[in-house]
Amino acid sequence: xxxxxxxxxxxxxxxxxxxxxxxxxxxxxxxxxxxxxxxxxxxxxxxxxxxxxxxxxxxxxxxxxxxxxxxxxxxxxxxxxxxxxxxxxxxxxxxxxxxxxxxxxxxxxxxxxxxxxxxxxxxxxxxxxxxxxxxxxxxxx
Numbered sequence: 188x189x190x191x192x193x194x195x196x197x198x199x200x201x202x203x204x205x206x207x208x209x210x211x212x213x214x215x216x217x218x219x220x221x222x223x224x225x226x227x228x229x230x231x232x233x234x235x236x237x238x239x240x241x242x243x244x245x246x247x248x249x250x251x252x253x254x255x256x257x258x259x260x261x262x263x264x265x266x267x268x269x270x271x272x273x274x275x276x277x278x279x280x281x282x283x284x285x286x287x288x289x290x291x292x293x294x295x296x297x298x299x300x301x302x303x304x305x306x307x308x309x310x311x312x313x314x315x316x317x318x319x320x321x322x323x324x325x326x327x328x
Contacts, residue, residue: 204220204221205226205233206232209232220232220244231269237268238267244261266279
């Protein structure tokens with residue numbers, strides 16, 4: 188997931204970020220949420236606000252020291268909020284459960300294929316041994 192940054196100062200001055208629009212306030216140039224919630228994607232902010240509330244998101248952002256870690260934290264928050272919107276009951280846990288189920292099914296399929304390969308190897312060895320025994324019987328006649 189890429190976080191869109193709002194680098195255009197003219198655009199920032201004329202258009203408030205989704206967070207500021209939702210709060211009906213003027214978006215300042217140093218708005219901490221403008222980087223993560225551009226005006227072009229208000230649904231993303233609504234999802235985050237519904238699950239975490241603005242004050243909690245800003246507290247999280249303030250508690251994270253580096254910009255890179257803040258970006259990663261916001262990616263996680265945005266992902267969690269989107270997952271909760273798509274699946275209100277399970278959210279990210281539902282995604283994880285689905286992935287674990289797929290891994291388990293793939294492991295079972297892999298084990299089945301390994302058994303089939305082992306069976307085919309044994310079958311080929313037995314067939315080769317039978318052919319050698321039959322060839323030996325014909326050469327002794």
